[in-house]
Amino acid sequence: MKRVAVVDIGSNAVRGTVAEVLGSTAMRVIADERIRTRLASGLLATGRLAEDRIAASLDAVGHMVALASAHGATAVRAVATAAVRSADNGAEFIERVERETGVAVEVIDGRREAELALASAAANFDLSGRVCVADIGGGSLEVVLASDGSAETIVSLPLGAVTVTARFGSFADPPASHEIAQTRSAIRRELEDALGPSPRPARLAVCSGGTITSLVGAAAARTGASPLDVHGVTVPLGEIETVAAEVAALPIEERGSIPGIPPYRAETVLAGSLVMMELFDLLGTRTIAANRRGIREGLLLEMAGLSTPGDPA
Known part of the structure; x- marks a missing residue:
């Protein structure tokens, strides 16, 4: 059976996933790894990717390419997201990745990220009615407002967990209540500017990204359940x-x-949680579902011929 692989070069980590295509209707993940590289560290201050973070990311991409090869993947696609597309030296970084690892890298925009997150959510969850699909990474937040699986609004905002963490600056550790309120107000303004002050409510939010899976995992742990097995929870x-x-x-x-x-x-979960709380409050959402797969699965589905960009089916 055909095996395909995706390498996701994110703002905080490089992830690699290998899947086996099971006929024309399904696939099975056989390897999934994450290496923290903090590629976006210092980016807001300098506008550039730091050399030591570039080196760490190059090593991580090389590892993921080797992982794909070891598992017999016949096709490998690599994508880069917010950190690379916003960095002054992003193109130089991509050239180095391709030269040193042999894999071509596609820099995808926020809309493409959102469409891939929607494809993954549709493959795993009931999207009937009014639903929000959100993916929060290190550099950006992608939001899809959908009705019965069809996207009506797609936005990408610079509200990633790493990006918002940088806003805390000289705040206390932990931040005082007025500092948190100040940050939440700024987040809310950006969300309202993008989605409107009173968007139609969403009954459910299907969320991917490390912030929300960690929050759901912690919520599960409080009930005695496993904090690790949260996909679909x-x-x-x-x-x-x-x-x-x-x-x-x-x-x-x-x-x-x-x-x-x-x-x-530990460093970024607070900022990420504030973003998600403001999003859920704005949309009147009361139920949260964790999707551990997100854009990587969206790409794998596309490679396997099980979906097309923007197609939730």
Whole structure:
């Protein structure tokens, strides 16, 4: 059976996924790895990708290409997202990746990210009625408002967890309540500018990205369930709000002690949670579902011929 692979060069990590195509209707993930590289570190201040972060990302991409080869993938697609597309030296970075690893890299825009997230959500969840599909990465937030699986509004905003973390600047650790309120107000303004002050409510938010899967994992851990096996898990918004409040009350070095919050997300999970809370509040969403796959699965589905860009079927 055919095997295909995707390498996702993100703002905070490089991820690699290999899947086996099972006939004309399904596929099975056989390898899935993540290496934290913090490619966007310092980007907001300098406008450039730092050399040490470039080196770490090159190593990680090389590892993922080798992973694909080891599992017999006959096709490998690599994509880069917000950090690379916004960096002054993004094109130079892509040239180095292609020269040193032999894999071509497609820099995708926010709309393409959103369409791929929608394709993944449609493959895993019931999107009937009014639904929000959101993918929050390190550099950007993609939001799709859909009715019965068809996209009506697609936006991409610079509200990634790493990007918003940089806004905290000299805030206290943990930030004081007025500092959090200030940040939430700024986030809300950007969301309202993009989606309107009173968008139609969404009954469900299907969310991908490390922030939301960590929050859902922590919510699951509070009930005694596994914080790791959260794909497809649906939780009430109140449980997410409880975890977010706990995160906000702790200094960075202690956030990773919350069951379900990986230590490597301790620095960015607060900012990411504020973005998600404001989005859910704006949309009146009360139920949250975790999608651990997102744009990588969207690409794999496309490579396997199981979907096309923007096609939720």
